[in-house]
Amino acid sequence: MTDIPNTFNLDGERIHFEPGETILQAALKAGHFIPHLCANPEFTPHGSCKLCLVVVNNRSGSACVMKALPGLEVQSDTPDLNHRRRTLLQMLFVEGNHFCPGCEKSGNCKLQALAYDLEMFNDHFTHFFQPREVDASHPDFFLDRNRCINCELCVRASREVDGKNVFGIAGRSLEAHIVVNSPTGLLGDSTFAKTDRAAEVCPVGALLPKEVGFRKPIGARLYDSAPISQTPTAVKEEV
Amino acid sequence: MTEAIVEPEVLEPIIARYNGDPGNLLQILIEAQNALDWLSPGTQGFIAKSLDIPVTHVAAVVQFYTHLYDTPRGKYRVLFSHNITDRMAGSPTLMAHMLKRLKLKRGVVSDDGLVSVGKTSCTGMCDQGPALLVNNRAITRLTLRRIDEICDLIRARAPLANWPAHYFRVEDNIERADMLLGSAYAPGEALRAAIACGPTGMMAEMKRSNLRGRGGAGFTTAVKWEACRDAPGDERYIVCNADEGEPGTFKDRVLLQSFAERVFEGMAIAGYCTGARKGLIYLRGEYTYLRAPLEAKLSDFRRNRLLGMGICGVPGFDFDIAIHLGAGAYVCGEETALIESLEGKPGRPRIRPPFPVTCGYKNQPTVVNNVETLCKVTEVAIHGGLAYAGTGTRQSAGTKIISVSGDVERPGLYEYPFGVRVSQVLEDAGAYDAIAVQISGAAGQCLTPQEFGRRIAFEDVPTSGSFMVFGNNRDLFEAALNYAHFFEHESCGFCTPCRVGTALIARILEKIHSGHGARYEFNELNRLHQLISTSSHCGLGTTATNALHDIMTKFPTVFDRRLIRRDFEPGFDLDAALARAREVAGRDDANAHLDAHLGEGVDA
Ligand SMILES: Cc1cc2nc3c(=O)[nH]c(=O)nc-3n(C[C@H](O)[C@H](O)[C@H](O)COP(=O)(O)O)c2cc1C
Ligand code: SF4
Ligand code: SF4
Ligand code: FES
Ligand code: FES
Numbered sequence: 001m002t003d004i005p006n007t008f009n010l011d012g013e014r015i016h017f018e019p020g021e022t023i024l025q026a027a028l029k030a031g032h033f034i035p036h037l038c039a040n041p042e043f044t045p046h047g048s049c050k051l052c053l054v055v056v057n058n059r060s061g062s063a064c065v066m067k068a069l070p071g072l073e074v075q076s077d078t079p080d081l082n083h084r085r086r087t088l089l090q091m092l093f094v095e096g097n098h099f100c101p102g103c104e105k106s107g108n109c110k111l112q113a114l115a116y117d118l119e120m121f122n123d124h125f126t127h128f129f130q131p132r133e134v135d136a137s138h139p140d141f142f143l144d145r146n147r148c149i150n151c152e153l154c155v156r157a158s159r160e161v162d163g164k165n166v167f168g169i170a171g172r173s174l175e176a177h178i179v180v181n182s183p184t185g186l187l188g189d190s191t192f193a194k195t196d197r198a199a200e201v202c203p204v205g206a207l208l209p210k211e212v213g214f215r216k217p218i219g220a221r222l223y224d225s226a227p228i229s230q231t232p233t234a235v236k237e238e239v
Numbered sequence: 240m241t242e243a244i245v246e247p248e249v250l251e252p253i254i255a256r257y258n259g260d261p262g263n264l265l266q267i268l269i270e271a272q273n274a275l276d277w278l279s280p281g282t283q284g285f286i287a288k289s290l291d292i293p294v295t296h297v298a299a300v301v302q303f304y305t306h307l308y309d310t311p312r313g314k315y316r317v318l319f320s321h322n323i324t325d326r327m328a329g330s331p332t333l334m335a336h337m338l339k340r341l342k343l344k345r346g347v348v349s350d351d352g353l354v355s356v357g358k359t360s361c362t363g364m365c366d367q368g369p370a371l372l373v374n375n376r377a378i379t380r381l382t383l384r385r386i387d388e389i390c391d392l393i394r395a396r397a398p399l400a401n402w403p404a405h406y407f408r409v410e411d412n413i414e415r416a417d418m419l420l421g422s423a424y425a426p427g428e429a430l431r432a433a434i435a436c437g438p439t440g441m442m443a444e445m446k447r448s449n450l451r452g453r454g455g456a457g458f459t460t461a462v463k464w465e466a467c468r469d470a471p472g473d474e475r476y477i478v479c480n481a482d483e484g485e486p487g488t489f490k491d492r493v494l495l496q497s498f499a500e501r502v503f504e505g506m507a508i509a510g511y512c513t514g515a516r517k518g519l520i521y522l523r524g525e526y527t528y529l530r531a532p533l534e535a536k537l538s539d540f541r542r543n544r545l546l547g548m549g550i551c552g553v554p555g556f557d558f559d560i561a562i563h564l565g566a567g568a569y570v571c572g573e574e575t576a577l578i579e580s581l582e583g584k585p586g587r588p589r590i591r592p593p594f595p596v597t598c599g600y601k602n603q604p605t606v607v608n609n610v611e612t613l614c615k616v617t618e619v620a621i622h623g624g625l626a627y628a629g630t631g632t633r634q635s636a637g638t639k640i641i642s643v644s645g646d647v648e649r650p651g652l653y654e655y656p657f658g659v660r661v662s663q664v665l666e667d668a669g670a671y672d673a674i675a676v677q678i679s680g681a682a683g684q685c686l687t688p689q690e691f692g693r694r695i696a697f698e699d700v701p702t703s704g705s706f707m708v709f710g711n712n713r714d715l716f717e718a719a720l721n722y723a724h725f726f727e728h729e730s731c732g733f734c735t736p737c738r739v740g741t742a743l744i745a746r747i748l749e750k751i752h753s754g755h756g757a758r759y760e761f762n763e764l765n766r767l768h769q770l771i772s773t774s775s776h777c778g779l780g781t782t783a784t785n786a787l788h789d790i791m792t793k794f795p796t797v798f799d800r801r802l803i804r805r806d807f808e809p810g811f812d813l814d815a816a817l818a819r820a821r822e823v824a825g826r827d828d829a830n831a832h833l834d835a836h837l838g839e840g841v842d843a
Contacts, residue, residue, distance in 0.1 A: 047590050048734050050774050060773045065590045087770050091739035125743055126810055150732070168295030169732075170302040172568070172585070174742050176732030181293040183284065 008072035010034075017068035024052055024063040027076070033229040034076045035085055035114050037203055038151035039064035043160055046152055049092075051085055051114065086118045094125045095174065097132060097146035098204075104213055105205030107221025111149060112204075113228035130174065137188030140210055141199060148178055148206035158198040166192045178206075245281040249274045254289050261290045262601075264300055264583035268307055269524070269564055273374075276316075277308040296584075303585035303731075305359065306375065306524050306567035315354040315393045318372045322361035322486045323677075323721040324644045324707055330369035333381050334358070340390045354393050360569055360725055361486035362525045365644035365707070366412050366651045374399060375527045378406045407528065411493045412651030415667060418630065418638040419498070419614055420654045426500055427545050429617035433508045434553055436620075442468070442512045447624025449636045450616070454480055454572075454609030455679065455703035455778075457635075460616070463606055466596040468513040470604035475515035477506045477558075478600065478607045480577060482523045484569035485680030486725060487705035490640040490652055491610035495522070495529050498614060499536050503560060505613030507550060508620055509606055510558035518560035519600065521577050524567050533562060569729040570779050574607040576731065587731045588777035611640060611704070631657035635696040639704065643668045645677075646710030661700065662691040670708045675715055675794065677707040681722040682782035685715070685789035715797045719790050720748045726783040737780030740771040744784065750810045751801050759807040761798055764791060 007014050010027055017026035025041050027034050037049040047065040054063045055075040063076065075081065092111060100106050114120075132145035150169060155178075158166040166187075170179045182190035192198065194209065202208075218224070223231055253270045257263035267286060272278055278301050287294040301307045308316075319325070319334045337356055338345060348355045364370035367379040376399060378389070385406070392402055413420050433441045445461035452458045467475060479502060483491040494502060506518040522530060537560055540546040550556040563581055565571050571580045575589035578600050599605025615637055619627045628636045635657035641664060644650045648669025655664070665673055676686045679702040686693070686700070693700050709715060723745040732738045744767055750756050768784040775781050790797055814833040821831050 045590065047776060050735050050776070053774055062776075084770055084774060087766070088735050088774070091735055091743070094743075095739045126746060128742070150738075165293045165295065168293065168299050170295065170299040170585075172303050172570075172732040173727060173730045173738060174732070175302070176738065179295045179298050181295040183294075 005070055008068055008070065008074055010074045011077050015068075015074075021068050022064055023054060023056070023066050023068050023072070023074055026068045027063065034063050035118065035229070036064055037110055037114065037149065038153065040153055040156075040201060043153065043156040043201075046156070049149065049151055050088055053081055053084055053088075055081065082118055085114075086120050087124075089115050089118060089120050090122075090124045092149050093120075093123045094127045095130070096149065097127075097129065099146075103147070103205045104208055105147070107216075107218050107224050109205055109223075110203035110228065113223035113231075116223070117227040117229050128174065132177070135180070135187045136210075137184075137186040138190075138192060138210075139188065140194040141187065141192065142208045142210060143178065143180070143187050144206050144208065145177055146206075147204050149204055150176055150178075151203060153201040153203065154178070154198045154207055157201045158192075158196060161197040164191050164196065164198070166190050166196070166198060245279070245285045246275065247285065250282065250285055250289070254286065259290055260583075261292045261296070262583045264290065264292070264297065265304070265566065265580060266563060266583070268297070268300060269566055272307060276314060277311050280309070283309070299585050300583070303587075304524075304566035304568050305728075311348055311352060313348045313353050313355040314396070316372075316374055317354065317356045317389075317393075318359035318362075319356070320360075320362040320364065320368060320370045320372070321358040321721070321724075322365060322368075323718050324365040324487060325361075325368040325370060326717070326721065327645060327709075327713065328369045330381070333369055333383065333386050336383055337386050337390060340387065341393070353396070359525075359567065360484065360729060361488075363483055363489040363492050363523070364409065365487050365489055365642065365705075367410055368644070372525060375524060376407055377409060377525065377528060379409060409492070409496065409528070410651075411497055413493065413654075414643075414649050414651040415653040415655065417654040417656065418618055419501075419611075419640065420652065422618075424498070424500060426540075426543060427504075427551065429501070429504045429620040430507055430511075430545060430551055433511055433620040434551055434556070438512050438514075441508065441620065444619055444624035445512065445616070448619040448627035449624075449634075450612070450619055450627065451635065451697060452609055453611035453615070453639070453704065455485075455682075455701075457697045457701055460608065460612055463596055463608070464509060464513050466594075467515070467604045467606045470597040472597075472604040474517065474601070474603045475510075475513055476600045476603060476605040477509045477513070477515045477518040478574075478577065478581065478595075478605055479506055479518065479520040479560075479613055480572065480574065480607050480609050481520055481526070482565055482569075482572035482577060483526070483610070484523060484572045484729075485682060485703055485705060486722075487642060487644055487677065487680050487707040488703060489642045489644075490704050492526055492529070493652055494610050494614055494640075495526065495533065499533055500540070501614040501617045502610055503537065503540055503546065504620075505608075505616035506560060507546060507558045508616050509608065509613070511550075511556060513604075513606060515604075515606070516557045516559070518558060519581055520560060520562045521565060521571070521581060522562055523565045523571075527564060530562055530564065537562075568731075569725075570731045570777070573777050573779060576777070577607065578605065585731070587733050588779075609703075632694070632696045632698065634698045639695060639702070641695070641702065642705040643670075643708065644706070645708035646670060646673065646713065647708050655695070657696045658694050660692055660694055661686060661706075664695070664706060665691060665708065668706075668708070670710070672711040673708050674711050674713065675709040675790075677709070677718065677786060678705070679703050680705050680707075681725050681786055682779075683785065685718075685786050685793065687793050715790050715794055716748075716752070716801060719787050719797070720745075720752055722783075722786050723748045726779070730779065730783075731777075734774075734776035734780065736771045737775040737777075737783065740767055740775075740780070741783055743767055744771075744787065746810075748787075751798070754801070755803065755808045755810060755812075756801060757803050757805055757807050761791070761802060 036052040052063040135143040155167040571586035576586035580586040595605040726741040727745040
């Protein structure tokens with residue numbers, strides 16, 4: 001325990017927090033990056049991707065759901081944790097169908113950016129090659145389930161900010177997938193609009209705007225000049 | 240989605256009976272399916288509209304529970320229990336026989352829409368298997384002859400109610416009784432004893448008893464109750480966890496069948512001590528047949544003023560119990576998933592903290608206790624905490640019921656004081672050639688004969704109460720593969736390590752099973768075990784690879800025998816992939832096949 005109230009130790013650095021904040025929130029605010037995919041401090045924590053794994057007082061936990069407490073000893077940037085994160089990323093890559101070279105999200109994608117940053121050089125595991133439905137029924141947006149990582153950010157944004165409940169997750173185990181709230185199950189028949197907050201939150205290329213293909217060229221995108229862990233917006237944008 | 244006829248006259252009364260409350264969505268869907276055989280898009284849409292909830296919520300529930308169907312599965316829906324003990328008792332042969340007789344493929348409905356045959360996770364009939372469920376009714380002790388009879392009944396379209404009643408008989412098979420299974424029961428005795436102590440006095444007895452939960456984690460019951468009592472809330476709840484999904488476990492089924500009154504009294508006493516006025520029993524769908532007798536016993540209790548308002552004439556002591564059904568999801572045994580399910584949602588474990596004792600059912604303070612734990616409460620009330628603490632070991636007071644199945648002469652329930660040696664249980668059950676015992680279901684540990692001297696107690700070998708015994712002609716690899724398929728199927732799909740990891744484990748074990756696994760795969764399994772067991776969101780993931788890891792480390796020959804001696808072999812079978820080309824070319828001679836060197840190195 002430290003004498004200074006409302007601070008904890010993250011990889012040997014002292015981090016200040018406001019009571020009620022999660023470890024991830026406090027760390028990002030202090031400019032200290034912890035990898036994360038399903039977290040966005042704007043919405044209720046989810047704790048599903050497990051990329052934000054940390055070791056707190058010798059026990060593993062998710063930084064996006066664990067409340068910061070005075071005196072915690074938190075490890076994040078360790079070889080063991082980064083190795084575990086790399087394996088989790090590989091799991092996500094072989095679970096879905098990701099064709100980065102042809103993906104409009106490439107360069108702006110958090111999954112891809114974390115994979116680069118954590119030096120994930122290959123997919124390692126055998127691909128599942130699961131058939132996943134693509135929904136192009138909406139005039140302004142695609143829903144490509146091939147690239148969905150079940151982070152439920154769109155679900156939360158639509159429910160909590162847009163007040164629409166457009167999205168949901170159905171099915172368990174590997175069959176868990178995004179479903180759309182409309183009579184036909186199609187996005188085009190739902191109340192989804194391109195101005196929704198849900199339209200902006202997808203960390204990957206599963207919810208993509210139509211007709212803006214590669215407006216910003218590859219090479220000039222969000223994570224192209226510096227790794228995600230050193231991209232100021234990635235560290236600060238969400239706090 | 241396809242058009243489907245909706246039957247408002249069927250659905251409306253069901254929805255009305257549940258007050259149109261979305262919190263009862265799961266119960267409504269279960270009843271709707273009982274009436275309509277499946278939940279069509281039309282049915283789902285109608286229910287969503289009536290309850291004023293997004294249709295995605297309905298779809299999420301339907302697709303989460305394996306016994307709810309969004310495609311037609313026939314008038315007769317047959318599911319064979321796929322637990323390793325059922326398999327050892329011959330269930331694969333029986334299922335193949337039924338499929339052949341009905342000219343069916345597994346999981347595919349017959350052309351006339353009459354019947355489908357599939358597999359399901361352990362149905363809790365391991366001591367009287369092989370077993371199956373037909374429209375959620377258990378049939379035990381299957382034989383080839385019984386399968387033939389069932390096929391005839393299905394073809395004749397005989398209503399289940401007209402099937403021979405003895406098919407559905409479920410035995411208790413109590414082989415060794417002690418404090419709980421062996422003592423006489425007088426209705427209300429425990430409740431009156433608790434009332435005589437007063438709520439605080441009874442809580443003190445609970446503390447003295449050192450009673451610990453029988454559901455697996457072994458948490459001290461009095462501590463849980465106190466936390467619930469002291470937490471702020473408008474209403475408090477006592478939940479009885481009767482999900483009993485852990486493969487090989489069936490003690491709670493017997494307790495609910497023949498000792499249910501003690502469960503009710505235990506719940507009422509918990510209510511008395513914590514101030515809860517409502518009790519909920521979460522009964523797994525596989526035990527649906529217990530519902531009617533339980534309801535009847537609850538009515539008796541109310542009539543005798545052992546439940547309801549002013550219990551035993553004590554003003555202000557109000558407590559009543561309702562039953563909720565599950566619909567095929569092992570994860571719903573996890574207490575926060577169970578609470579989600581009670582609220583009518585998919586059973587996905589919550590983030591903890593907060594724990595149920597402060598924020599549980601409807602976000603109110605909630606105690607979740609196992610069926611057996613609640614029975615033990617009546618012993619504490621009647622005999623007092625000190626007397627209770629007098630049996631068992633220092634850290635594990637009282638007796639424990641163990642469900643024994645597999646390669647033993649006398650499968651059934653065995654109750655012992657804590658501290659009993661594994662070898663004693665095996666001897667009593669008639670396990671003469673055991674090479675391994677899987678303790679505590681698929682999530683537990685696998686013991687070698689060198690460990691049979693160890694004791695059943697929280698301080699040595701903890702158990703939620705099951706022994707699956709493997710005789711010397713058994714291949715533990717089959718068990719490992721069975722558990723892997725179980726966890727892959729039962730993962731709630733929420734977190735990455737468990738959702739993807741359990742599927743990867745299953746694929747790797749299948750590769751080894753097919754003779755293409757090398758040391759590389761063995762190492763991969765180890766690596767995945769490390770990750771899944773430390774990084775998963777809930778207890779399902781963190782325990783999913785325990786047994787596998789035990790088998791890999793303590794029974795080295797199980798894997799050594801199967802691994803090829805090369806470092807690595809691709810899982811992709813090039814020769815098999817060329818089958819289509821051979822077909823097109825119309826040839827199947829030796830030259831149309833790749834060199835058979837792929838099989839080299841595989842031990843026979
Ligand atoms: C995947 C999983 C399945 C579980 N299944 C059951 C079960 O079927 N019955 C049960 O009583 N506890 C089960 N538990 C344990 C419960 O979460 C909880 O600890 C228990 O019901 C508490 O009751 P007790 O204190 O009386 O043991 C399960 C836990 C996990 C992680
Ligand atoms: S979503 Fe991301 S990881 Fe997936 S294909 Fe697109 S860029 Fe690659
Ligand atoms: S569509 Fe995007 S935001 Fe929604 S769950 Fe999938 S990956 Fe997450
Ligand atoms: S960011 Fe914490 S689990 Fe996804
Ligand atoms: S999916 Fe349940 S523990 Fe991860």
